Amino acid sequence: MHAQIVLFDGFDPLDVIGPYEVLYAGGIASGGAVSVELVSAEGPREVVSGTGGLTLRATAALDPGRAGLVLLPGAAGRMGALGSPARDTGDEPGPQEDSVPALLARALRTELPGLMAAALGNPEVTVGTVCxxxxxxxxxxxxxxxxxxxxxxxxxxxxxxxxxxxxxRVVDDGDLVSGAGVTSGLDLGLYLLEREVGPRIAHAVEELFAHERRGTVWRARGPVSAGF
Structure with missing residues (x-):
């Protein structure tokens, strides 16, 4: 499995680094069955996160036609009001430039949505998201x-x-697997290793990082709870 982890301006570093380390370790534990790289919609470049100017380098362009995993992180910044940044036209006062809504809005104005749409439409790609x-x-x-x-x-x-x-904490919707808050990226990475490579590899990485996954992975299967 090849994993492309997407960087965009203002990304949350932990959303990226958590899954990256888990998947990279999974590649070592599996003898090369997993590979991982950092990509961006624009191609190779230095990408500045939303956390204190921390910068990571994308080494390639996001390729939605490549089989494997495409993982999209969230943004880091001031929370602000999570309205609908996609409709922010600039005619009215918008969210602060360093807020999460503003950073997400900026990502929506790049080539990223089109590339992610292509990835979601590729039957050989699983899309993962964090936060x-x-x-x-x-x-x-x-x-x-x-x-x-x-x-x-x-x-x-x-x-x-x-x-x-x-x-x-983690939701499995087939070719779309999503994680909740920031640290859920670790759980998401371990679950994807278990699902795609096998539980023994995932367990080995879990032991290496001394991190136990939290919660039940939610899937739309079985009876619906009658409540408590």
């Missing part, structure tokens, strides 16, 4: 009818886009 990464896809109109999670402060917004927002 606000699912909001980017949802606000681009790409998640209607899909089961997905995000940071708890973004779940209401998800519901306004036609997506089915699920309050869970």
């Amino acid at each position: 606000g990464g699912s909001l980017v896809l949802a606000m681009a109109g790409l998640l209607e009818g899909r089961h997905v999670t995000s940071h708890h402060q973004g779940l209401d917004l998800l519901g306004t886009t036609g997506a089915h927002a699920v309050r869970a």
Whole structure:
């Protein structure tokens, strides 16, 4: 499995580094069955995160035609009001430039939504999201009818886009697997290793990082709870 982890201006570093380290370690543990790289919509470049100017380098352009995993992080910045940044025209006072809504809006004005749409349309690609990464896809109109999670402060917004927002740590909707808050990227990475490579590899990485996955991976299977 080849994993492309997407960088965009203002990305959250932990959304990226957590899954990157898990998947990279999975590649070592599996003897090369997993490879991972950092990409951007624009191609190779230095990409500045939303956390203190921390910069990571994308070494390639996002290729939605390449089989494997495409993982989209969220943004880091001031929370502000998570309205609908995609409709921010500049005619009225908008969110602060360093706020999460503004950073997500900026990502929506790049080639990223089109590339992610192509990835979602490729039957050989699994799309993963961490935290606000699912909001980017949802606000681009790409998640209607899909089961997905995000940071708890973004779940209401998800519901306004036609997506089915699920309050869970990790949600598996087939070719779309999403993680909730920032540290859920570790859980997401371990789950994808288990699903795509095998539980023994995932367990080996889990032991290496001394991190135990939290919660049940939610899937649209089995009877619906009658409540408590």
